Amino acid sequence: MTNSMPYTKADSQLHQIFEAYKQRTIKRVFFVACGGSSALMYPSKYFLDRESRHITSEVFSSNEFIHRNPQSLDEHSLVILCSHKGKTPETTEAAKFAKSKGALTVSLMYVEHAPLADESDFIVNYSWISAGHMEPHPEIMNYAILYKLSMGLLYIKEGNRKYEKLLSSLDNLGGVFEKVMKQHEEQVKAYAEQYKDEKIIYTMASGANYGMAYSFAICILMEMQWIHSHAIHAGEFFHGPFEILDKDVPFILLLGLDETRPLEERALAFLEQYGEKRIVIDAKTFDLTGIDEEVKGYLAPLVINFVLRMFALALSKARNHPLETRRYMFKVPY
Template identity: 45%
Template sequence: MKTELNVDIATALAAMAGKTITNVFLVACGGSLSIMHPGKYFLDRYADTLNSDVYNGDEFVTRDPRRLGAESLVILCSQTGTTKETVGAAKHARERGATTIGMTLDPKSPLAEAVDHIVAYQAPYTTGIPIDAADSNYGVLYMILAGLLKQVEKNDVVPSLLKSLNCLQPAIEKAHVQYASMFDAFAERFKDRSVIYTTASGANYGASYSFSICVLMEMLWINSQAIHADEFFHGPFEVVDQNASFISFIGMDETRRLEERTRDFLFTYCDEKNVLVLDAKNLDLDGIDAAFQGYLVPLIFFDALWKFAYKLAAKRETVMLDGRRYMKKITNY
């Protein structure tokens, strides 16, 4: 039961006390980058003075934002801590005088060595070891940002966040049970599909993006694209026919109506049996403060969808993780 911020987060924030921070850069690659989108959404909604941006690791270096400097906090994430583009971004940020926090599983990794402060998180997807979702990359990032807001702007949402994080794992476990039969049906339905799209907006977009590129494409070799729910109507909806396959995220944040609009279009012009809808209104979110439901729902969706991915992999006779051709197997690129 969390009653205060994790020790390493509190230590990092204490070391920054007295520093002027005016902007936050959220930097990573791939699945780690996906968590940064809801992080920015959180800051957009709660920060009065802090500006924030999300960057891919190497583009952060090559774009080299002019405001990057002594008043910047750069938060970076790499699960293994070995992502070379993220490590390079950390070094670049420090060279420019910014304060850096690195989120990683390995405290002795290259990323850990490249940053000012190390913050640990846990991940069950590649280790197979169950965790409390409050200590996942999402939960840890939200704790960093909430602590930063309290310290820099005196806006204290930490108690509400911690209360909500304590109720997150039970909500995830209930979602697994709730979605089990639906996932069985859609795994059978989608087993031979060559393309599966995802749609989302707001805090959900990162989870949609990660499931598209890191699971459907990386793990299952299924062509995919994460389509922003509003951008859907500015070109992508032309791919829709009765046989098109979609996973539609419907969350609880302020952009929900965008996602509902996309779902309604799909239900009109696509066979509903080809649209896997995850609607947060149907989840049991007991104990999660209404103010934080929109930020935590993406983690519930993504955690649940891993179960779907394994069911789909079994139907396609694909080996998750170990079946990859390039990831973690070649280095000369």
């Protein structure tokens, strides 16, 4: 299970984790984190839901994971956690809680030493650059690491060959990002100018893409730009939320390549009929040369997220509101 990329520290860490997979009976996976770290786990859960014959998965917010105390959490559980700096108190406590139940705990972070690492069986260090910059090495970013953990699990436990297809495709993802950047560079600047004065912007998606919409709503628009937002699942749009749509309400709609795309297309048809302000990021317009056909649906969210990051940076410049600006986070007790 190797690829043609240079062997990294993360690869070494993953090798140790895969050896631990082989030694354990794993019946369920719990993805546990907060905020943006939680959002990035949705694509991997989608993969496990679609592909696994025997292993179930759930996504929990760290604090609720502890308080809800799932009875199925035991020695046959794999708990994957994430905290960028490894210092999120709720996530550190969740790792400690999971270990007390006998679960195998694997934590992702971009720092080498942190409280979360002390409470975890294994850690994986990913590459990370602030939201104001574009990442040049997508194959070792957090989304990719999570896919390696989940696809590697099914490779080992169920013989799922998509792990190998993932590795070869990740080799080419950087080139895809470069092409997408050129394709959307002027478009995101135009969007930023058009939407810079909006007081509220909704985001919508389904399936493997939903985490991208959620992350953009709560981390970029609300946290980093102080713009009111809400992430709407495309399948839930027609069960209440569509009543707020009119020609003055802006939406960002993500169209992916996975099996739930018809839900997003249905939402788009309604937005086109009754709304006027919309940004549509459609994975079908991307040049995905080098991405294996069988994993395009799983990797499309990573490319969509790249375009969203471009838009976030352009929006922050158009609004003269740096993405690093905060009122409360890291500044007051909470």
